[in-house]
Amino acid sequence: MIDFDDREDAELERLARALGAAAGERLDVERTVQGVLGRLQAARADERPLWAQPRVLRIAAAVVLIVGGGWLVRTRFVAKDLPAPAAAAHVAVDIGELSTAQLTQLLPALDSAGDTVAPPDDVGIDELNADDLRQLLALMKREG
């Protein structure tokens, strides 16, 4: 207890205890709680390193989504539609539409394919091997 030594000091003690009591009662404690917690959250966010700031994390997430999405679209849809090198040799064309020069250009590609299986009777240009095409080319040269 306070060691006031006379009645006068006891009165001072009583007054001191009452001092600010009305201000304390007026204080909205729950509003204070919300205000303090909000400011502490904001302060904690400010104290994070740059890479951990919510704004930076959102930007990084957006970049990952855009780059990842672009890569996915490219690999799943765009690349699939591009002609593969081997597919170029399988373009079905009528042999009669090709010139001698075109057939000459086509031969090395067919050589590299290394197909040695003998063709059946009714076959398209894409099913001929290199030897067949050489014979065909020689025949076309002879016939003018």
Add this chain to the structure above:
Amino acid sequence: MAHPQPAAATDAALIAAWQSGDEQAAAELVRRHARPLARFLAGAGAPSADLDDLVQDTLVRAFRAVGKFRGQCQFRTWLLTIGGNVLKDAGRRSARTRIVPLEEELQAGGGDPHEDAVAGETEARLAEGLRLLPRLQREVFLLRAQQGMPYDDIAGALGTTPGAARVHYHHAVRRLREHVQ
């Protein structure tokens, strides 16, 4: 992550919980100490209009510096001394931004007109006398007489000895008694 706090959790337990990220622990500490803090600040001369802000400023400053609290006194005593620092800083800012004649400042008394009217003349004189005291005497008097803190605790919070705190208190009482009479 919030964890429910038992009703009888000590301040130390709540501080530890807050330091590990439990916001509800901080909320409970605010509920426990906000009103005594408001009374202390009002007694020390905080203007009524600024009291809410000063209470929040003090609590935020205390929570951010709680790592420096070593248990040298009760949490409340430590919090109230931080309140004294916040009030002093606010007074400096206020002095830089607005010019209020000293007499007007003293007469304003920091309370609203209704409160001042209701308060007795003696209480008003005590409030005025407190504002005229040196800061250390004023804070020791309020911590002891208004908040009922022991001298050991006051000394721990203010970084002095219990004997010195007792001397500050008796000087304050003597001057206040003269002012009130």
